Each structure stands twice: as structure tokens, then as C-alpha cells.
Amino acid sequence: MSDSIDTRPPGDQTPWTRTGLDAPDATVVEEHPEHGDLTPEQAWIAGGAGSGETRYGAARLGLIAAAVVAGGVFFGPYVLIIIGALLVSIVLHEFGHFIVARMSGMKATEFFVGFGPRLWSFRKGETEYGLKLIPAGAYVRIVGMNNLEEIDPADEPRSYRAQSAPKRVATVLAGPFMNLLIAFVLLFGLFLVQGRPSQDVWTIDTVLASSAASEAGMVSGDEILSVDGQAVGTFEDFAVLLNAKAGQQVDMVVLRGGSEVTLTPTLGWRLNDASAAAIPASPALDARDMVVAANGASLATYEDLRTLLAEPGAPVELQIERSKSLYDLTVARPLELPANADSGFLGVRPEYGYDELSAVGALSETGRTMGSVTTGTFSAFGRLFSPSGLQNYAQTVADSTTGSATDAPTEPNALRPLDGAAPASGVGIEEQQDRPISIVGIVQFGSGAAEAGWFELLLIVALVNIALALINLLPVLPFDGGHAVIGIYEGIRTKIGGRQYRADITKMMPVVYGVFALLLLLGVSSILLDILNPVSYGG
Numbered sequence: 001m002s003d004s005i006d007t008r009p010p011g012d013q014t015p016w017t018r019t020g021l022d023a024p025d026a027t028v029v030e031e032h033p034e035h036g037d038l039t040p041e042q043a044w045i046a047g048g049a050g051s052g053e054t055r056y057g058a059a060r061l062g063l064i065a066a067a068v069v070a071g072g073v074f075f076g077p078y079v080l081i082i083i084g085a086l087l088v089s090i091v092l093h094e095f096g097h098f099i100v101a102r103m104s105g106m107k108a109t110e111f112f113v114g115f116g117p118r119l120w121s122f123r124k125g126e127t128e129y130g131l132k133l134i135p136a137g138a139y140v141r142i143v144g145m146n147n148l149e150e151i152d153p154a155d156e157p158r159s160y161r162a163q164s165a166p167k168r169v170a171t172v173l174a175g176p177f178m179n180l181l182i183a184f185v186l187l188f189g190l191f192l193v194q195g196r197p198s199q200d201v202w203t204i205d206t207v208l209a210s211s212a213a214s215e216a217g218m219v220s221g222d223e224i225l226s227v228d229g230q231a232v233g234t235f236e237d238f239a240v241l242l243n244a245k246a247g248q249q250v251d252m253v254v255l256r257g258g259s260e261v262t263l264t265p266t267l268g269w270r271l272n273d274a275s276a277a278a279i280p281a282s283p284a285l286d287a288r289d290m291v292v293a294a295n296g297a298s299l300a301t302y303e304d305l306r307t308l309l310a311e312p313g314a315p316v317e318l319q320i321e322r323s324k325s326l327y328d329l330t331v332a333r334p335l336e337l338p339a340n341a342d343s344g345f346l347g348v349r350p351e352y353g354y355d356e357l358s359a360v361g362a363l364s365e366t367g368r369t370m371g372s373v374t375t376g377t378f379s380a381f382g383r384l385f386s387p388s389g390l391q392n393y394a395q396t397v398a399d400s401t402t403g404s405a406t407d408a409p410t411e412p413n414a415l416r417p418l419d420g421a422a423p424a425s426g427v428g429i430e431e432q433q434d435r436p437i438s439i440v441g442i443v444q445f446g447s448g449a450a451e452a453g454w455f456e457l458l459l460i461v462a463l464v465n466i467a468l469a470l471i472n473l474l475p476v477l478p479f480d481g482g483h484a485v486i487g488i489y490e491g492i493r494t495k496i497g498g499r500q501y502r503a504d505i506t507k508m509m510p511v512v513y514g515v516f517a518l519l520l521l522l523g524v525s526s527i528l529l530d531i532l533n534p535v536s537y538g539g
Contacts, residue, residue, distance in 0.1 A: 078447040078448075078451045079447045081447070081450045081457065082446030082447050082449075082457070082460075082461075086439070086442065086464065087113075087137070087138075089179065089464065089465050090137050090468075091113055093175040093176070093178050093472075094111070094139060094140045095111075096175045096177060097171060097174050097175045098140045100170050100174035101142050104163055104167040104170065104171060105158055105163070106143070106160055107126060107142070107155055107158040107159065108126075108127050108140055108141060108142050108143075109127060109142075109143065110129075111127055111128070111138075111139075111141075112129070112131070112132050112138065112139055113131050113135065114131055114133060114136065115133070115134045115136055116132050116133040116134040117133045118130055118132055118133075142159075142160050143155050143158065143159045143160065144156065144160045144161045145160045146160075146502075146505045147505065161502060164491070165487050165490055165491025165494065168487040168490075169484050169488060172484050172487065173473075175480055176468075176469040176470075176480055176481075177469075179466070179468045179469035180370075180466065180469045182461075182465045183462040183463070183465040183466045183469070184370065186458050186459075186462035187365075187366040187370065187459075188362050189458075190455060191362035191365045192359060192362040194455050195355050195356045195357055196354060196357055196361075196365050197352050197354055198352060198355045199234045199235065199352065200233060200234055201353030201354070201355070202234070202235050202350040202352045203220075203221055203222060203223045203351050204218060204221065204223070204348045204349075204350065205220060205348075205350055205351030206220065207219060207220060207347065208347035208348070211268060211345070211346065211347020211348075212267050212268045213265060213346045214347060215265065215266075216263045216264065216266075218254065219256070220351075221256070222254040222255070222261075223254060223256075224238065225253045225260065226253045227241045227250055227251070227252055228245075228251055235352075239343075242343065242346055243272070243343040243344055244344065245344040246267055246268070246270075246301075246302065246342045246344040246345070247267060247301050247342075247344075248266070248344070249267075250265060250266075251263075251264055252265065265346060267346060268344070269301060269302045269343065269344065270290045270291070270345040271285065271289055271290070271291065271302075271341070271342065272341050272342060274338045274341040275302070275338060275341035279331060280332075280335075281320075281329055281413050282414045283415065287343065288322065289320050290321040291305060291318055291319070291320060292319050292320070293318070293319040294318050295316055295317050296319075301342075302342035305337065306337045306339070309333055309336075309337060310334050310336055310337070311333060311334060312334050313334075314333070315330045315332045316330070316331045316333060317330055317331075318330075319418070320415060322415070325418075326417075327416055327417055327418060328415070328416040329413070329414075329415055330413070331413070374466065377467055377470050378470070384436065397525045397528065397529060435529065436522050437526060438526035438527040439527075440531060441526065441529075442464060445460065446460050446461070446464070476511060476515050477508055477512045478512060478515065478516070479515075489503060490502055
């Protein structure tokens with residue numbers, strides 16, 4: 001619940017609260033239900049002349065429906081699904097403010113989904129409900145949010161500022177509480193119905209084309225039981241078993257359709273930490289990267305790569321696969337690579353199973369997950385806003401916006417994206433865990449989760465709701481936490497002084513403007529980064 005830049009007609013001081021995909025760092029023109037001093041055209045531009053009165057409302061609804069259909073065609077249904085889920089979360093956040101304000105006796109004059117001109121609305125009692133043109137969030141308008149606002153004297157007893165401190169604090173905290181409630185319900189339901197994701201239970205999800213697994217006849221759904229007689233545990237344990245067997249033929253027992261089948265793939269190879277560090281690259285290579293070709297020809301073994309790079313001659317063009325994307329890398333010769341610095345490679349991706357949980361177990365796992373996400377989020381805030389974190393973030397933004405990633409062909413040892421791949425500086429969300437992710441990045445990541453399955457989608461929605469709650473609880477204006485701190489402070493001063501005390505909002509405006517500036521800077525830069533260096537689910 002936060003304040004916006006006031007763009008209402010002179011003398012109109014009715015406040016509002018808002019939460020949205022563009023809030024609080026965007027300017028949104030809002031309207032008052034009464035525009036007696038405006039012409040009909042001005043009233044319509046301001047948002048309509050009253051309850052239910054919308055010019056060209058049917059046409060606007062038709063345009064929005066057409067835009068939704070077009071978005072589904074061009075961007076896929078999963079983008080629309082995650083946007084819809086986020087919008088529902090934001091509306092429920094505002095509903096939390098609304099319902100507690102009403103229960104506390106406050107007057108709420110509007111509850112709208114969207115911003116801009118009205119599409120449709122109706123009035124029930126003293127509140128107008130409806131839809132507006134831009135579906136970028138929602139807002140609730142409550143009278144008398146601070147001591148600067150001029151309101152009808154008849155509404156003063158029901159204004160926000162006239163209520164006791166506990167009622168005001170409860171109202172502003174109800175929004176974040178609703179987000180936490182959404183997260184709790186989703187997580188508890190997921191863990192109770194589906195179970196807890198298990199690292200010990202996994203099957204083959206994807207078999208990579210032209211890999212050792214593909215040539216051996218492995219298929220999706222196979223469960224690998226053993227490798228050369230050694231039982232397989234987690235997928236990580238399985239990878240360790242393969243690391244020492246690069247280029248070797250191994251006996252693998254898989255469970256397929258209830259029957260055990262023995263397959264004998266000859267493992268491929270990939271870099272390990274030592275060999276990856278020995279090849280100059282920007283950004284640096286790691287053991288997850290795979291050399292798929294050199295000068296356009298495939299390499300059967302790691303020794304072939306060592307021999308090729310050790311020979312004097314013209315630079316070698318390596319093709320690198322990283323996070324399902326391809327990159328070119330020019331390597332000058334001669335270059336000495338360490339011996340026996342490769343790992344075995346089968347060419348499969350896992351699909352993890354789930355451990356069934358009781359209601360108590362699901363409750364425990366929900367608490368553990370919410371606690372882990374909370375501590376992780378605050379730790380990420382601390383790293384981001386540390387001197388080194390801010391310096392690294394500024395450098396990341398500068399590199400992206402000046403084209404250092406996209407102009408990589410002019411830089412030595414730079415990974416150059418192929419076939420529309422993202423710049424190599426952004427290869428998955430795990431590399432960017434301390435980078436703020438904008439709504440663009442959330443939609444990118446969330447649509448990938450939606451495509452992966454309903455469990456992944458609902459899990460991401462739950463985690464985003466926790467993040468929304470934590471951000472809104474920051475104890476500075478214009479966040480809900482800032483309003484709560486003011487309410488608590490006013491309550492304490494009132495109790496100590498024996499008379500009602502209200503903080504002077506004007507003295508806080510420099511801080512508010514500073515927070516707005518920071519949010520605007522982070523918002524714009526994070527959107528740019530998410531466009532230039534997209535995040536991806538499972539990348």
C-alpha cells in the first residue's frame with residue numbers, strides 16, 4: 001500500500017493505496033468519482049464521470065480481449081498464465097487492505113483492478129468496484145491516509161488517520177499478510193498433494209540428441225539403477241560415477257516399464273573444473289559447459305581437444321554449449337590443457353520424483369521453505385546493497401547497455417552467442433541470484449515454470465508472493481512497512497503524551513523521493529537487464 005504522484009484536479013485530496021507491477025515507481029493518473037468542475041471530455045480522460053459511466057467501454061473490452069488473444073498467439077499461453085497469476089496475487093494483496101479497513105470502520109471509496117480510464121464499474125454501498133484499461137495492478141482508495149489530506153468533515157471519523165494505531169497498522173500490514181497467506185496455502189497444498197521434491201528419486205526426463213544415451217537406446221522415463229554394478233543414488237552421485245569413465249563403455253541397468261534392461265553406452269566427455277579454467281574465456285567456462293565442435297568438426301575425445309590446442313597454428317574456433325544455448329569461442333594456439341581433465345558425459349536430464357508427506361510433514365516443509373526463502377531474500381538484499389554488490393551491479397548494467405556482450409566478436413576470448421542465444425553473461429537464474437529481477441524477468445522465468453508443470457508454476461507463484469510481502473514490509477515509505485512504522489511511532493507518542501499525535505509527513509518527503517528514485521533506477525535497469533540478458537527456468 002503506497003502513495004502515488006498526485007495528478008488529481010485541484011482541491012481533490014482523496015487518497016488511495018496501490019500495488020501493481022509498475023508500482024511504486026510509475027506515475028499513474030487516477031480519478032475521483034466526482035468531477036463537477038470538469039467538462040465531460042475532461043471527466044472521461046480522468047477516468048469516467050461516475051459509477052458505471054464509461055465511454056467506449058465495450059470497445060475497450062474488445063480491444064483487451066483481442067490483445068489477450070494476440071498475446072497468447074505470439075508469446076504462448078504460459079506467459080498469459082503467469083501474468084494472470086501475478087495479477088491475482090496483487091488484487092488479493094489490495095483486498096487484504098480493503099477488508100481490514102472496512103472491518104476497522106474506515107471508508108473505502110474505490111476498489112479497482114487496473115489503472116487509467118474505466119472499462120466497467122458498479123457501486124455497492126459507498127464503494128465503487130470495477131476494471132480499468134491498464135491491467136498492471138490494483139488499488140484501494142481509503143479516505144484520510146495522512147494529516148495533509150483535505151476530506152469531507154463528515155468522513156473524518158471514518159478516515160484512516162482518525163483510527164487507533166492498532167487499526168491503522170493492521171490495515172497497512174494486511175496486504176503483505178495476504179501475500180504470505182497465499183504463499184502458505186499454495187506451498188502447503190503442493191506439499192500435501194504432490195509431496196516434497198526428492199533428490200533420491202529421479203528418472204530420465206530428456207535424452208539429448210546424438211548423445212551416448214541416445215545411441216544406447218535410453219528413453220524418457222527410464223530409471224537408472226546401477227552403473228558397472230554400483231547402485232545409483234542421487235543424480236549428483238550418478239554424475240560422480242560417470243566422471244571417471246569418460247570415453248569408456250559402461251554397463252547400465254535401467255528400469256523400464258517394470259522390467260530391468262541392461263544397456264551398454266560408450267560415454268562421451270565434457271570439461272571438468274581444471275580444463276575449463278585452463279581455456280581463456282569471458283565469461284569464464286565451467287564444468288557445466290560442453291565443447292561440441294572445433295573448427296566445425298566434432299571431437300571424439302578430450303585428448304583430441306588437447307592435441308589440437310597444443311599444436312602451433314591459427315586460432316581454433318570452439319563451439320560451446322551452455323545452458324541449452326550455443327556459443328562460439330576463439331582460442332589462440334598453442335595452449336596446453338591439463339591431462340585427464342575430462343568428465344564422463346551420458347547426455348540425459350533428470351526428472352525428480354516426490355516424497356509423500358503427511359499433513360504435519362507438509363506443514364513443517366511449508367515453514368522450512370518460507371523461512372529459507374525469507375532469509376535468502378534478505379541475504380540477497382544485503383549482498384546487492386553492499387559496496388561490492390552495487391559496484392558489480394553497476395558494471396553488469398554498463399556491460400549490457402554498452403553492448404559489451406552483444407559486441408563480443410571484437411573482444412578476445414569472448415563467448416559469442418549463436419542462433420539467437422542470450423549473451424553468455426546471463427545463462428540462468430542461478431548466476432544472477434543477487435541481481436534484482438523485474439516483472440519482465442519474473443514472466444520469463446515463470447512462463448518456463450508453467451511450461452514445466454503445474455507444481456513448478458504454483459511454486460514460483462508462492463515464492464513471488466513471499467518476495468512481494470518482504471519487499472512491501474521494508475520499513476520505509478512508500479512501502480506498507482513504512483506506513484506501519486509511522487503508525488506504531490504515532491501510537492507510542494500518543495500514549496506517552498496523553499493526546500493524539502500525528503507525524504509530519506512533509507518532513508519525510510526527502511526520504512520518500514529518495515526511495516522513489518532508487519526504485520525507479522532499479523526498475524528501469526532490471527528491465528533492461530532482463531531484456532538484454534534474459535533469465536530462464538532450468539537454465
